[in-house]
Amino acid sequence: MTAPSQLTWITSSYSGGSGTECVECARIGTGTLIRDTKWAEGPIVRVGAKPWTAFVRSLGQGDSSA
Template sequence: MTALSQLTWITSSYSGGSGTECVECARIPAGALIRDSKWADGPIVRVGAEPWKAFVRSLWPGTPSA
């Protein structure tokens, strides 16, 4: 897997503006990684490609893939 420092982490546009509710994700070949942006060295949740695609499609109906 790619080293965590080499990943491009994207902050959710729905995260709270006060800086207290930030979620980030990074795409990997096998799916996505999700973490709390305030705790970058904390736990990371790995989601497989198919569940990640299903999650994204559920947010934006009509999206063919993610």
């Protein structure tokens, strides 16, 4: 896996931009990595491509149960 510091991390456009962001994501070949914005050296969660796509799709449809 690519070192976390070499990845392109993306913060949601819905985040406040004042240090109050919760998470950021980075795409990798097999899915997506998720980490706490304020703790970049902390744990990283890896989500496979299919579950990530389903999650994002459900958000786009307004499914609050995702």
